[in-house]
Amino acid sequence: MGDTISTDAEIFIAKFSSYVDLSEAEIRVIEELTRDCMAFDENQDIIQESEKNASAYLLQSGWAIRYKIVPNGGRQIISFLLPGDIFGFRESLFDLSDDSVQALTPVRVHRIPAEKIADICDNSTNLSLALTWARAREQAILMEHIVRLGRRNAYERLGHLLLELLHRLQLVDKAGRSDYFLPLTQEVLADTLGLSIVHVNRTLRKLRNDRMIELDPQTRRLKIIDQEALSERAGYDQTFLDQSALTQDCVNDAVG
Amino acid sequence: MGDTISTDAEIFIAKFSSYVDLSEAEIRVIEELTRDCMAFDENQDIIQESEKNASAYLLQSGWAIRYKIVPNGGRQIISFLLPGDIFGFRESLFDLSDDSVQALTPVRVHRIPAEKIADICDNSTNLSLALTWARAREQAILMEHIVRLGRRNAYERLGHLLLELLHRLQLVDKAGRSDYFLPLTQEVLADTLGLSIVHVNRTLRKLRNDRMIELDPQTRRLKIIDQEALSERAGYDQTFLDQSALTQDCVNDAVG
DNA sequence: CGGGTCGTTGAGCCGGGTCAAGCTGGGTGG
DNA sequence: CCACCCAGCTTGACCCGGCTCAACGACCCG
Numbered sequence: 001m002g003d004t005i006s007t008d009a010e011i012f013i014a015k016f017s018s019y020v021d022l023s024e025a026e027i028r029v030i031e032e033l034t035r036d037c038m039a040f041d042e043n044q045d046i047i048q049e050s051e052k053n054a055s056a057y058l059l060q061s062g063w064a065i066r067y068k069i070v071p072n073g074g075r076q077i078i079s080f081l082l083p084g085d086i087f088g089f090r091e092s093l094f095d096l097s098d099d100s101v102q103a104l105t106p107v108r109v110h111r112i113p114a115e116k117i118a119d120i121c122d123n124s125t126n127l128s129l130a131l132t133w134a135r136a137r138e139q140a141i142l143m144e145h146i147v148r149l150g151r152r153n154a155y156e157r158l159g160h161l162l163l164e165l166l167h168r169l170q171l172v173d174k175a176g177r178s179d180y181f182l183p184l185t186q187e188v189l190a191d192t193l194g195l196s197i198v199h200v201n202r203t204l205r206k207l208r209n210d211r212m213i214e215l216d217p218q219t220r221r222l223k224i225i226d227q228e229a230l231s232e233r234a235g236y237d238q239t240f241l242d243q244s245a246l247t248q249d250c251v252n253d254a255v256g
Numbered sequence: 257m258g259d260t261i262s263t264d265a266e267i268f269i270a271k272f273s274s275y276v277d278l279s280e281a282e283i284r285v286i287e288e289l290t291r292d293c294m295a296f297d298e299n300q301d302i303i304q305e306s307e308k309n310a311s312a313y314l315l316q317s318g319w320a321i322r323y324k325i326v327p328n329g330g331r332q333i334i335s336f337l338l339p340g341d342i343f344g345f346r347e348s349l350f351d352l353s354d355d356s357v358q359a360l361t362p363v364r365v366h367r368i369p370a371e372k373i374a375d376i377c378d379n380s381t382n383l384s385l386a387l388t389w390a391r392a393r394e395q396a397i398l399m400e401h402i403v404r405l406g407r408r409n410a411y412e413r414l415g416h417l418l419l420e421l422l423h424r425l426q427l428v429d430k431a432g433r434s435d436y437f438l439p440l441t442q443e444v445l446a447d448t449l450g451l452s453i454v455h456v457n458r459t460l461r462k463l464r465n466d467r468m469i470e471l472d473p474q475t476r477r478l479k480i481i482d483q484e485a486l487s488e489r490a491g492y493d494q495t496f497l498d499q500s501a502l503t504q505d506c507v508n509d510a511v512g
Numbered sequence: 513c514g515g516g517t518c519g520t521t522g523a524g525c526c527g528g529g530t531c532a533a534g535c536t537g538g539g540t541g542g
Numbered sequence: 543c544c545a546c547c548c549a550g551c552t553t554g555a556c557c558c559g560g561c562t563c564a565a566c567g568a569c570c571c572g
Contacts, residue, residue: 068403071491076403090392098495099399135391136346142398143355147324147332149405150450154560185518194406199560201520217519218569235327239354410528441550452529457552459528473551474537 008034008060008110011172015084018171019133020126029120029127034058034110040103047088047101055113056089062107063183067191068099077192079141080165084172086134089117105183140240149194152235154203157193159212159234166224167238179223182215264290264316264366267428271340274427275389276382285376285383290314290366296359303344303357311369312345318363319439323447324355333448335397336421340428342390345373361439396496405450408491410459413449415468415490422480423494435479438471 009031016022016030037060040046046057046064064081078099081087087101121128144164148157165182169175190200207213212230214223224230231237265287272278272286293316296302302313302320320337334355337343343357377384400420404413421438425431440448446456463469468486470479480486487493 074407076406150332
């Protein structure tokens with residue numbers, strides 16, 4: 001993550017620009033939104049369970065997770081929040097949302113009060129569309145996670161997740177061609193994939209032995225050696241992430 | 257489902273009314289939207305994989321599933337679509353959405369072209385909010401499904417799902433106090449819960465033996481004998497479905 | 513130097529999968 | 543009206559992927 005970003009707005013401008021043409025004014029709006037910023041430490045909660053908080057957040061840097069605790073004490077990680085992601089809007093609609101968002105690494109976010117969101121959406125179809133698109137994409141990722149949990153074995157789950165993270169990070173320029181910084185403990189992987197820590201450990205070993213990945217537990221650098229082979233083996237199809245798949249036709253239809 | 261609905265609009269009006277106050281004009285919009293209607297037979301696809309179709313659907317009657325096929329031939333059911341549900345909007349944003357929607361029973365839907373959606377949202381904050389809320393709720397259900405698959409055993413998964421369906425059906429007046437018509441084969445349950453057919457069968461038997469449920473495979477009538485006990489046993493908390501949890505504060509914030 | 517967090521490995525067990533067979537009831541054609 | 547078929551349900555026997563328990567190792571930090 002040693003890249004240099006001149007302003008915090010850049011990552012969001014780049015992300016949105018890949019599927020809509022932003023005007024000068026819209027770019028200025030984004031720059032204003034990203035002017036002030038909140039920092040969270042590792043393991044600190046960003047949104048607490050049952051917090052009534054009508055605002056959204058732009059994730060500037062670092063990794064976060066959305067998770068729920070089940071009655072018997074277990075934790076299920078629902079999704080990863082990566083730089084460039086937007087979150088927290090849905091929660092604001094419910095009095096009680098029983099999921100929480102927590103920083104996995106030091107994190108920087110930009111908070112957007114709900115009234116500002118409404119204001120922005122009213123005044124810019126492009127930005128309104130961007131928000132709609134971000135939510136649609138988030139939903140596609142959740143659906144893929146359901147398939148991963150329901151119909152894949154441990155080896156496939158791990159391979160599939162590692163590929164998804166690679167591609168999501170690449171879209172925001174936070175990964176190399178085949179490697180990235182993976183700040184996850186084996187416990188976090190286990191709680192994401194519905195597996196035990198021990199089995200995650202053994203499955204990672206298998207992936208290493210098969211020369212699918214290289215992972216240095218010290219530096220936390222993950223390298224996917226053969227994306228093609230791993231995609232095949234894990235049943236990975238990155239269609240669900242493609243933002244280029246948004247056609248201008250659809251855009252026009254959707255905004256009327 | 258022998259209830260009498262004077263017009264198709266009623267179910268949606270009732271649903272939306274539970275968290276926003278609809279104006280006369282908005283009610284007329286809904287009535288117009290539900291004027292014409294498409295019918296699908298059992299097992300017929302409503303939205304095909306990779307269909308580029310910029311429209312949304314209101315589900316009037318019947319059950320449908322959203323699912324994906326995995327490379328090795330398995331099927332994962334991602335969600336159930338019940339009367340009163342809205343679907344198909346997200347798909348319209350992507351060129352390729354790799355999930356499909358299929359009727360489980362005979363189904364009636366109202367199709368809404370994308371430009372009409374945009375038009376409606378522009379002219380009614382209430383209806384725009386309703387759409388936003390419906391999406392948020394759908395996402396909450398997906399998240400709960402992830403927890404179910406990742407951190408619960410077969411017994412809990414089944415119990416949890418049967419309770420969720422009861423409560424969702426009750427909200428649209430399609431279930432009794434503790435029983436409903438469940439048009440699902442054990443294969444459908446298996447593909448939803450990430451289990452094998454055989455194990456679903458045995459687990460249903462356990463639920464019956466424990467006097468948690470009664471289920472007649474012929475009539476397909478399911479009765480949940482002790483909701484309290486089953487909720488406890490399955491770790492079920494219906495918070496994630498509560499629409500009353502939408503506070504007026506939030507509404508005001510969200511629409512600015 | 514001691515404690516804490518995370519990773520690693522072995523041994524044994526069990527929840528749930530697989531395979532295979534039989535059952536049941538409704539639908540269809542002769 | 544019966545014979546057959548077929549989809550869905552049921553049950554038994556066996557197996558295996560993944561879990562649990564337990565111990566140990568490696569590193570970091572105070």
